[in-house]
Amino acid sequence: MVRKSLGKGLDALIPGVGNLETRSIQEIDVQLIHSNPFQPRIQKNDESLEELAESIRIHGILQPIIVRTDGIGYEIVAGERRWRAAQKAGLSTVPVIIIEEANEQKRLEIALIENLQREDLNPLDLAKGIQRLMLDFELTQENISKRLGKKRPTIANLLRLLDLPQEIQGMLEKNQISFGHARALLSVESQDLKIQLSERIMRENLSVRNIEEIIHNLKEETEETVVSKSSKKKKEIKIDQKDSESSFIEENLTRYLATKVKIAKKSITIEYYGDEDLHRIYSLITGKEEPF
Numbered sequence: 001m002v003r004k005s006l007g008k009g010l011d012a013l014i015p016g017v018g019n020l021e022t023r024s025i026q027e028i029d030v031q032l033i034h035s036n037p038f039q040p041r042i043q044k045n046d047e048s049l050e051e052l053a054e055s056i057r058i059h060g061i062l063q064p065i066i067v068r069t070d071g072i073g074y075e076i077v078a079g080e081r082r083w084r085a086a087q088k089a090g091l092s093t094v095p096v097i098i099i100e101e102a103n104e105q106k107r108l109e110i111a112l113i114e115n116l117q118r119e120d121l122n123p124l125d126l127a128k129g130i131q132r133l134m135l136d137f138e139l140t141q142e143n144i145s146k147r148l149g150k151k152r153p154t155i156a157n158l159l160r161l162l163d164l165p166q167e168i169q170g171m172l173e174k175n176q177i178s179f180g181h182a183r184a185l186l187s188v189e190s191q192d193l194k195i196q197l198s199e200r201i202m203r204e205n206l207s208v209r210n211i212e213e214i215i216h217n218l219k220e221e222t223e224e225t226v227v228s229k230s231s232k233k234k235k236e237i238k239i240d241q242k243d244s245e246s247s248f249i250e251e252n253l254t255r256y257l258a259t260k261v262k263i264a265k266k267s268i269t270i271e272y273y274g275d276e277d278l279h280r281i282y283s284l285i286t287g288k289e290e291p292f
Contacts, residue, residue: 181208185211
């Protein structure tokens with residue numbers, strides 16, 4: 001069974017490709033089809049491919065593969081995952097639509113758009129693909145949002161993921177943290193603090209709401225410090241060396257412990273958000289894993 005529909009991005013790239021009444025769907029031997037060696041690569045997920053193969057065993061291919069003739073057979077323009085999954089499912093033929101009118105650059109663009117429309121795509125891979133569309137094909141965020149069927153702010157937020165430290169990008173790529181976690185970390189200015197907070201997300205299995213609350217508290221503390229300093233300056237109150245050192249230590253402890261720290265006269269307050277957080281702070285301060 002073949003579903004008579006294609007992604008809206010592909011329809012925009014190849015005029016008429018979405019109208020299957022004017023396009024002939026043919027069954028082609030899988031052995032006559034080969035991948036495009038220059039097709040943009042997206043991180044492979046064997047488990048996801050196996051799931052697609054199982055779906056194809058039950059329901060068949062729901063969307064035809066787009067190919068072109070190249071003298072030795074048929075080169076895939078869009079649908080390589082479906083072709084690979086079909087082979088895993090044991091199919092001998094697959095439904096295809098043959099196109100010839102797209103030039104090489106347009107075929108690469110089509111392949112990339114098709115990859116980016118996958119529902120199981122890692123957000124970092126999606127961000128890299130969007131960046132490539134902008135750099136290689138000179139598409140705007142508005143163009144891309146229309147072709148991928150995503151809102152423009154979503155495109156902008158995905159691109160911002162590429163500004164995260166490599167350590168955090170690696171966590172996101174391995175699905176150790178979510179897009180929501182990463183988006184929350186983008187609001188933190190310090191790169192070192194971003195990394196500390198990302199490690200804390202993994203270690204304590206924090207939800208997006210948890211990390212947003214922690215970041216909010218850290219920002220609140222920073223704002224209070226800034227307002228306090230500004231107020232003192234306006235009143236022309238001289239800050240002695242001890243107060244300056246206390247403020248410096250307070251800020252550094254906040255970064256090191258990745259939690260809210262307050263130093264007052266003869267006291268220090270360290271906030272924590274549960275038993276695991278308390279043990280984490282204890283380990284950082286004492287160098288010991290457990291208190292007992």
